[in-house]
Amino acid sequence: MRRARRISGCGLVALSAVFLASAAGGAQAAPSVAFLAHQAVYDLSLKTSRGNASVSNARGRILYNFAGSACEGYTTEFRQVSQLDTGENKTTVSDLRSTSWEDGEGKSYRFKIETRMNDTDSTSIDGMAERDGKTIKVKLKKPKAKTFTIEGAVFPTEQVRLIIEAAREGKSLLELVVYDGSDDGEKVYNTLTVIGQPIPGTRAPSKPDAASANEKFKSQTRWPVTVSYYDRATKSNSGEQTPAYAMSFELYEDGVSRALSLDYNDFVIAGTMDKI
Numbered sequence: 083m084r085r086a087r088r089i090s091g092c093g094l095v096a097l098s099a100v101f102l103a104s105a106a107g108g109a110q111a112a113p114s115v116a117f118l119a120h121q122a123v124y125d126l127s128l129k130t131s132r133g134n135a136s137v138s139n140a141r142g143r144i145l146y147n148f149a150g151s152a153c154e155g156y157t158t159e160f161r162q163v164s165q166l167d168t169g170e171n172k173t174t175v176s177d178l179r180s181t182s183w184e185d186g187e188g189k190s191y192r193f194k195i196e197t198r199m200n201d202t203d204s205t206s207i208d209g210m211a212e213r214d215g216k217t218i219k220v221k222l223k224k225p226k227a228k229t230f231t232i233e234g235a236v237f238p239t240e241q242v243r244l245i246i247e248a249a250r251e252g253k254s255l256l257e258l259v260v261y262d263g264s265d266d267g268e269k270v271y272n273t274l275t276v277i278g279q280p281i282p283g284t285r286a287p288s289k290p291d292a293a294s295a296n297e298k299f300k301s302q303t304r305w306p307v308t309v310s311y312y313d314r315a316t317k318s319n320s321g322e323q324t325p326a327y328a329m330s331f332e333l334y335e336d337g338v339s340r341a342l343s344l345d346y347n348d349f350v351i352a353g354t355m356d357k358i
Contacts, residue, residue: 194208220267306332
């Protein structure tokens with residue numbers, strides 16, 4: 083139960099980092115990122131089980147919808163259903179549904195998240211966040227009414243934009259503080275993004291999927307990206323903190339991602355694009 087709950091809680095942050103995006107530009111910067119409005123389906127499966135991990139199998143799906151523009155803001159809807167086999171004929175099913183909206187400049191963010199584990203009652207998060215300079219003011223309605231501030235963070239759409247801009251500039255590392263309203267609505271993550279060498283669209287992936295079979299993506303550059311998420315509230319006595327989880331994917335110039343790999347330390351889940 084604890085491990086499955088962790089997947090559900092981290093799922094929004096991980097998937098937001100992959101899927102959400104907003105348009106932006108700047109002086110002496112690369113051209114604005116033109117994000118693609120699209121619907122996609124990803125099939126989930128167990129990739130690796132490490133050490134004494136009790137997970138023997140995993141399966142599920144991600145249903146994702148992204149729409150909007152820089153003028154009207156970006157709306158995302160997704161649902162992630164995951165089933166874990168944890169030995170002794172025990173199975174845990176998590177069902178995560180979320181909707182969010184972020185304006186084109188990353189100044190406003192609204193979110194609703196609902197999580198259900200097996201047959202238990204669902205838990206809900208409902209809130210909004212507004213940016214004023216480097217300060218973000220968060221107002222939560224659920225799970226309990228609360229107002230607090232965060233310094234120096236970005237929302238998930240802005241995070242993807244900054245990753246693409248860094249990749250275009252040839253950077254290999256990017257550090258960001260990210261807030262997306264997941265877990266209890268109060269979680270803040272320090273992130274470290276590692277960006278690999280660009281892959282031309284003409285180079286076919288080793289494992290074909292719906293994106294690689296689509297002519298639209300054959301003209302686009304993509305980058306191998308790994309983002310590690312560290313709980314900002316957790317301190318390490320050794321000075322080296324273990325990430326709560328990490329995720330890898332190939333990121334196209336229009337914000338679409340393929341070949342997902344969600345690493346929860348003791349096991350890894352793969353996400354293969356089935357439809358787009």
